[in-house]
Amino acid sequence: MRSSRASTTPARPSWPGGNSPMSTRSTAFSRGGRRSGARFHKQRPGSPIARPRCTVQILPRYASVKPDPGRFMMLLPTGKLPLSLAAFTACALLCGTSALAQDAFNCPATGGDLIVGMEASMSSLDQHTNTSSATRNVAMNIFETLVIRDEEMNPVADLADTISVSDDGLTYTFTLREGVSFHNGKPLTSADVLASFDRYRDVGINRASLDVVEGWEAPDDMTFVITLVRVQPTFLESLSSYTVPIVIMPAEEAAKPAGQIDPIGTGPFEFVEFVPDSHVRLARYDGYVPNETLPELSGFAGRKQACVDTVTFRMLTEPGARMAALETGEIHIAENVPTVSQERLANTEGVELLRLQNFALNIGYPNWSAPPTDNRLVRQAMLAALDMEEIMEAATDGAYELNASFQFPGQGYYSTAGEEFYNQADPDRARELLAEAGYNNEPIVLLTNQQFPSMYNSALVMAAQLQAAGMNAELRVLDWPTALATSEQETQGWNFFYTFWATVTAQGGPTSLRNLADPNNVYKPVDNVGDPDFNAAFDAIEAGETIEERREAFARAQEIAFEEVMAIPFGIMSNAQGIRTEVEGFVPFYNTRVSNVWFAQ
Structure with missing residues (x-):
């Protein structure tokens, strides 16, 4: 335990989850759901997911021929191979020729x-x-991107045709696909890619993912080169993240301010x-x-x-x-x-129903800049009061799983570090922490919306649980776009925001915690300066040379997030979609x- 935080927190557990072996995620679809009673149709034969596929995690110099639906294994050096050739070779080794011969x-x-x-x-x-x-x-x-994720969240080429990495791991060279044009008829060139990256560096929500980049250039119309400051084994994982992706747009659109583009893609x-x-x-x-x-x-x-x-x-x-x-x-x-x-x-x-298991984490996060949630003890009191079973039952009508983690079970970085802070359902402990904090019945404003019932119902139940523990909780209900913008742009007028993390969690690895790292800091620390211990652990997730180092760093970061109450994951939601x-x-x-x-x- 960090000595500076020892007075109000229990002892830290051992971290077996941080070193658990990689495992394979189960199939994406199932019949029915927990306590739902519904009948679900299996995916039709002939649809893309039903066909035999070769899942390959393969990148230049850093590759694994073991399929990793749980993502992500340490990418092992394989030499300087273009992505298309490396993927062909790995798929041939892994799957034979049947997948390659697929129509x-x-x-x-x-x-x-x-x-x-x-x-x-x-x-x-x-x-x-x-x-x-x-x-x-x-x-x-x-829109499309240079690199994107496949069905199992492995990074693969999109607008890039080939990707190669220098021997020192610092230079990434992307050759663009031939014949691609924007919707306005303009041919795609590396000048558009460069302008799109310039814009993202200036206004992109996840621009911190580019902090490791020294610079980029377009030496010719079909080549884009990125140079890193230091080797980062997870760079292509980060670049291919599509939570807020670096989509490529015409250079003239990329010159426009935030929110003023014409949506022209490829x-x-x-x-x-x-x-x-x-x-x-x-x-x-x-x-x-x-x-x-x-x-x-x-x-x-x-x-x-x-x-x-x-x-x-x-x-x-x-x-x-x-x-x-x-x-x-x-x-x-x-x-x-x-x-x-x-x-x-x-x-x-x-009508048919299809279910995506492990769709999202039902989650929320406090506002560290607004009283009383600027007080660590008050945040810990809030967490101590929560009964996750009740919250998730209301949020999903019973279709949930409890999960003391910022990853789905079976993912490569899954850890239960910090689980002692999860699902405490202990209002007496909450009152003790409130007394120690000097809490004086200040309002705790829960910012939510009614467009997503899971968020609204989570807020209703959480408000009742906080009130039962002696907290003056009240709801502030806005429409979803306004609530989201308020949580992102304002540091006053709210204390806790409700959302869910789907792609954030599903993509695994550093992406799962990036929202809590500098400068994203969704929990709104004062002056946007995040927790230094968490940021150090997050940096180690991105830069760790071995998968073991990175898993251990993920466990450290997750435990800090629980202990400091940077965010509260309530549980896992599945998602059913209906089709004609x-x-x-x-x-x-x-x-x-x-x-x-x-x-x-």
């Missing part, structure tokens, strides 16, 4: 307007500057219109050139095709209205089917994908 995906049918019912509204399609999952659900069908769908609080409409981009690295869609990588003419994302934030629209066929895909609706919909003709039976090829993922989806003829 490339082509749309079985084309045409129609696919309508998606969104669970939340959105304010912007500027992917550089927006953390909202609602934005990603649309924008990631418009993806299979182009932007048509955005009507706030109503809908976003996309259309097939006829000039799209697919990535042939993988024969089909995998994550946001691989061969993507726009099979439908248009996609309309309708903002149907009231769950009852969204479910009714699915039942009547007014929409074709419904995001987030509530547990209470699943049994009825599973027995509704024309005429929809083919749709596979639930951490964000909505409309490529390679078609209507049955």
Whole structure:
């Protein structure tokens, strides 16, 4: 235990989770759900996830031919290999030639307007500057990146054709794919990549991921070179993160301030219109050139095709209205089917339900700049009072798992370090800490929204538990975009914010904790100066030379996050999505994908 924090915290546990072996994540889909009673259809044969696939984690110089759905293994040096050749070699070793010989995906049918019912509204399609999952659900069908994640969250090439790394591990050279053009018809060149990286360095939410970069250059139209200050084994993991990805846009758009771009990308769908609080409409981009690295869609990588003419994302934030629209066929895909609706919909003709297990951490974080949560003892009292079973039951109607970790079980960095702080359900201990803190009934403002029922219901139950422990908890309810913006831009007027981490957690490794590190600091420390011990541990996660060192650093960082109450993970939520039976090829993922989806003829 750190001596400076010894007076109010129990002894630290040993960290067996920090050294646990890598393990394989179970299949993404299942029938039914915990206490839901719903019947779920298995994924149709012939859809992308149902086909045999070769999962390869392979990067130049740093590669593992062992498939790692739990992500991430230490990437072992293999010599200077272009990504495409390395992936071919590793896949041949791992899977034989059957996966390599798999036919490339082509749309079985084309045409129609696919309508998606969104669970939340959105304010912007500027992917550089927006953390909202609602934005990603649309924008990631418009934009592409240099490097992205596949279905199992391994980094793979996207707009890059090949990637090579210098012998000293400091220089990354990306050769771009030929023939790619933006939706305005302009050919993609390295000047656009350079301008997009310049913009992200200035306004990108996760620009701290570029702190290790000394600089970048575009020596010719098809080559982009990044030089690092020091070797960072996790650099391509970081670069391929798509929580707030470095999407590539035309250089003239990259010159625009935050929130003022025209959403022009290179993806299979182009932007048509955005009507706030109503809908976003996309259309097939006829000039799209697919990535042939993988024969089909995998994550946001691989061969993507726009099979439908248009996609309309309708903002149907009231769950009852969204479910009714699915039942009547007014929409074709419904995001987030509530547990209470699943049994009825599973027995509704024309509707299928698909579940993504381990979808997200239901999570919240305090505001360290606003009293009384600027007091560590008050934060610890809040955590001590919480009964996670009650919170998760209300948040999910029973479809949950408790989880004392910032990772999903089975992930490569999974640890239970700090678990003694989780699910204490001890109001007496909370009162002791409040007395020691000198708490004087100051309001504790819980910032939430009603568009995401899991967040709202978590706030309701948590408020009751805090009140029962002697805290003056009150709710502040805003719409989701405003609540999110308030948590990001304001340090007063709220004490605790509710959200969920889906892609943040699913991508694993450093990405799972980046929100708590400098300068992201979602918990709003004074002057945005984060906890020094946590930041030191986070730096060790990124820079550790061995997987053991990085796992141990993750465990240290996680324990500090629990002890200091930088964030509170309540538990794991699954996610059920509903589709009409005429929809083919749709596979639930951490964000909505409309490529390679078609209507049955």
